[in-house]
Amino acid sequence: MSLLVQKYGGTSVGSIEKIRDVAERVIEYHKDGSKMVVVLSAMSGQTDALIKLAHEMIVVPDSRELDVLMSTGEQVSVALFAMAVKSMGYDASSLLGFQVSIQTDHIYGKARIQEIETGRILKELEQNRIVAVAGFQGMDEHGNITTLGRGGSDTTAVALAAALNADVCEIFTDVDGVYTADPNVCPKARKLDAISYEEMLELSSAGAKVLEIRSVEFAKKFNVPIHVRSTFTKERGTMVVAETKDMEKVLVSGVALNKNEARITIKKVPDQPGIAAQIFEPVFQAGIVVDMIVQNTSEEGLTDLTFTVLKPDFLSTMKLVREVAKKIGAEKVLGDENIAKVSIVGVGMRTHAGVAQKMFWALAKENINIMMISTSEIKVSCVIEEKYKELAVRVLHEAFGLENDQSGK
């Protein structure tokens, strides 16, 4: 008998009617003989409404109490879902984070799952019940309610699938799978049958928003197959799985676009040991995440240092960097928000040379200037002028033949 963990996002449970639809769908699987564990997000709009309430109280709400407040969203969803299932003549039981229990560390607002007890869930399943687990929430060692951060329900689902040794973790969402590129930007984008954890991680960090990145890390660590699919169709979506031999045949699996970064350049920095550490110290202290960092080779003892941060952090970072630039005697600091990052991702790159080169030529042919380059084992990212972003995606999609299934299957 198979055990399925399914996760439904906020839009999938956004109304009483939609929750009923999900209940019907889950009951179908149950009738087919699968043991069903269903992870639900808060009804769409609910999370924002709760945040608004907290901010009406105080600009920066206490993080412990914010988690107590936020976790009610998923609690409402699982209660209504279990009611729906029972009203259809099947048995169900809702379980909250503390009831499972899902143990986390005590970092409110972005807690990490440390351990999941499976006893209660297994007992409910033995009673032939459909189990509805509130996503996004856990409990620390002192019994305090914690939440896992935005998108945390994906992580709940994958972690449960790992703990329960489920056959698969199905993530139901409003898109029907992982695409070779954003279909809104690139009409020729093609849905992938399968993608490796590593590629999914690189795509997610490169800007694709299908899965929360920590859920993919979790799936990779415990080798949980994820099936990303649509709530609104019965079609097969995309499997996110461990790398297979077949995957290496494909040079590039997808093109990702990230429009949410800004670039900062410090010109003519004295090139001496410890200078980078000195520059980034205040930025890291402020909790600002730096993505790409590029340092040119030195010329006459002076070098240029360029890096990117998320756009919301741009102004505060500029301020910090201007101060430190003054202190270390750099010439000036330049900032640019009108950039975009295009990335190609594929495990096939490992064994094939010339992929980056092909990318550079493809962009050059359209006169798209490359401002920064960074590479990983299975990814090449280029920062370009923002106005070329859609064109760049389409050009790369075509250059690597992504409109055709190259897996040979």
Place this chain on the structure above:
Amino acid sequence: MSLLVQKYGGTSVGSIEKIRDVAERVIEYHKDGSKMVVVLSAMSGQTDALIKLAHEMIVVPDSRELDVLMSTGEQVSVALFAMAVKSMGYDASSLLGFQVSIQTDHIYGKARIQEIETGRILKELEQNRIVAVAGFQGMDEHGNITTLGRGGSDTTAVALAAALNADVCEIFTDVDGVYTADPNVCPKARKLDAISYEEMLELSSAGAKVLEIRSVEFAKKFNVPIHVRSTFTKERGTMVVAETKDMEKVLVSGVALNKNEARITIKKVPDQPGIAAQIFEPVFQAGIVVDMIVQNTSEEGLTDLTFTVLKPDFLSTMKLVREVAKKIGAEKVLGDENIAKVSIVGVGMRTHAGVAQKMFWALAKENINIMMISTSEIKVSCVIEEKYKELAVRVLHEAFGLENDQSGK
């Protein structure tokens, strides 16, 4: 150092602004050196909104899941309250039923508190924190969320006060105390300084809606002084306490009016052993609560049996009773919804004869016909025609001189 348990109802925490007001008020007590445990209800309207959501899903929602849903209301209140306190520079911590923990039986929707652990609360108080406990909710032995029924937050507060050995349990509400009669009906009604548990119980069961009846039972059992007072003034309210010598000097403490009962009469029932049991069996089986039961003396082996039920149960009870009347060969069944019950309550009755007689005369003088009478040690209730209800309250209030403080204090 004193330990106070305060309970604030839904209207007292009905908006962000009101929650802030409550926080300010609680902080005043805290600054004066009291250890503060605050029990909160759901924001007014919230409970009804959640019930509506459940009923949109299904006419009769599953009771376990309804409790999971309902308990989010108080969770929102305590989180927002703790945020408010912290925003004002004082430390606070919210605790839910399972975190305290408040252990109950497993009767969803009207669970009874069985045990309260005080360790966590005491630990929070030691840290100089204001503790906000979610009212109305508990946890059964299997870790399921339970709720205590409407008005259950009063019971939470009193039970906590008992468990913590608090100096007093203050119930803040939208009235400023317990009155000799409903001031809306009887303009001469006077606020009582003190009233005994027994009197409060009788007044509550007779229709006064100041305190939930189970909370008074709890307070009586554990001898917890309750102070009923207004959220919106600083004035002293009414103390509900164990009976004192002084109280016996007062014949009648209050007049209560219950408009929510209906009367059912079974005419000419064969007067034989077991007949009452036979009549009420289906009514009790249906979970319908019967209040007054009056059986006339038998005449030619036939008797009339009259009883009252809550108005919402009237039609279903009539149906059940008609069936049983047929079976036992009674003549007919009569029903009357246009009745009201007026009651006089006072511990002084125990030691003074003629109180009932005085009541009957007072009503007779205004030509108010008495349809049913029932008495307890400290209460006399009369069922009358509904149209006389306000007049009856005023007449009795005057007859027993309730507009004057008779305690001699």
